[in-house]
Amino acid sequence: MNGMENNWKTIPAFHPEFDIERCDYKNGCSICSKECSFGEISMHPVKDDDGEVRYRPRANLTACNSCQRCVKMCPEGAIHIEFQPMHTSHGYWTSDYASNIWRQAGDEGGVLLVGNGATGPQKRYFDHIMFDACQVTNPSIDPLREPMEIRRYLGRKPAQYGEEIGPQLKLDVPIMFGAMSFGAVNKRVQEAEARATKDVGTYWNTGEGGFFKDLRIYGENTIVQVASGRFGVSEDYLKSAAAVEIKIGQGAKPGIGGHLPGEKVLKAISETRMIPEGSDALSPAPHHDIYSIEDLRQLIYAIKEAMEYKVPVSVKIAAVHNVAPIVSGVARAGADIIAIDGFRGGTGATPLQIRQSTGIPIELAISAADTRLREEGIRDTVSLVASGGIMCSSDVLKAICLGADAVYIGTPVLVALGCGLCQRCFSGKCAYGITTNKPGLAERIDVEQATQALKNLLHAWGEEMKELMGSMGISAIEALRSNRDRLRGVGLNEEELRILEIKHAGA
């Protein structure tokens, strides 16, 4: 077997290159090797021209995945990342597929894990959808001089006059931070999310990893999750939040559960998840008390009863093939909010094959769900939240025109905190200190700065949405909800246009 080793050797696709003319190694700088948490850069003794032995940075060619931390932290701008495709001569077998086989046949074996969202070449429908704008026949609005309304309320609205309105969430911007549990991200990230959403007037989601006692002062801006593992779920946990979300599925890994290995369950994780230190944390694929829409209704109402009907209950599902009838069932089961997570949605860890090949795009899913609910006359009984693949403010507005009431963003939050999208969130080594609890790494997140970054992001997207609305002559975002008339498709076929319920450009 050893004889095969070289055959399987995988050369990393990326490695850092050092411009030694610029590098400050002569003055003892070794920032890059300290900043690289993956062990790719080490300092090696080299005899210089003057005969002196000094330590220079060297790439170990073992671990780089282009997170770019060293590039950004180098005070001299002396580093860039080289892309080294492993396999270039074959038109069909790209380097990704070949290197995955080498990894599996070599010492890794088993199921390949990744973090983040799907990277495949599937069509990004948002890019094929264009907004309308006012010209001549109707006036546009200048958001700098006229009031613009982007506030949204999530929750059950009366289906007819006189019906009781359910508890509502008030969003001053129609953007919430999606579920990222403690364990997937660290407490500093969660605290920044909590503070930013409190200041801006929206919500963040704890994910299924529990809710720190000392962050519960932000409960009014917090959505807590009840997932299949029921980690940290207790009566006071539920009552600490503004809404409770039942997590059925997630776009990055529809239909599968999770497994946090015991060695990662350290003191803090043990506290929030309420399990012993060192114990494995298993989230089963299904909820063991939910095998049908009727069972889901039972859990929704168990939570509503325990919460005395004071907060809305959300149900989060992954966007899958039959999303429209599933959403209809979930609405009829009594959910106040349904969050639909497209296949581009991110995660801390998921099997590569599931991330890349399971689920459907959020644009099609949200449109199909909205259409179905309207056809059935129950659209107002529930709010829809779109997530999974939202990358900018126009995506948010397009999602709203396709039928969403608001969106969740996850990856944009991480990117705002510096994430370099290297997709190794599961490794616990995140060089930006986001998806790690390691002392020395987690401190790379400064809560004050992170809070400000997230507030800036929400503010910027909000302003951009007002600009877009102004150009369409719309002053209240409510007027855009499910408003397909202000969208046109470019380069979409008839079936795609039918599902999105939009006309082609020019029509």
Next chain:
Amino acid sequence: MLTIDTKGLYYKSLNRHIRGYLAKGENRILLKNILGQRYIGGGLNSDALLEVYGTPGQDLGAFMNGSRVTVFGNAQDGVGNTMNAGKIVIHGKAGEIPGHSMRGGKVFIKGDVEYRAGIHMKEYLDQVPWLIIGGTTKDYCGEYMAGGKLVVLNLNNVAGSPVGQDIGTGIHGGIIYVRGHIEPHQLGIGASFSDIDDADSAFLS
């Protein structure tokens, strides 16, 4: 003790009444003519006692955090679902998933229960959930169990094994005690037999 005749009362009004009386300081409530009302005791966190006469519906004591419920009759599915603290006593049989994901408190069921008893029970610090079954149980008992104590007593001495197939599939914490015989093929993946030690004897006695 306050008595409520629950005949014809829908669960929403019943549970609202119960919460209302408890808020007014009532500490013991007797519920007469219970017939399938769900979520009785759901999310209660006082030390109140509910005495239930009849057959309560699904999710009895779900998310309960410290109260006591005694049922003089049979119970349905989801007894003590995700319960955190408190005590539930059933003087009869219970349906599926009793003790699902419970993290603390004690559930005593005198008679038999159905499938997946004690599924995903877990413990934390001094919170160790007990699910004590007087009768027998069926397949997938203790599946995904991560902590706590599950006891199957077979008090009626039913012939054969008092548990079904795939007992403790995926178990990674906690202990299942069974009074009676289990064939090795009844064990699920992850479960294994072990001898009773002093701590076990002390708990069981």
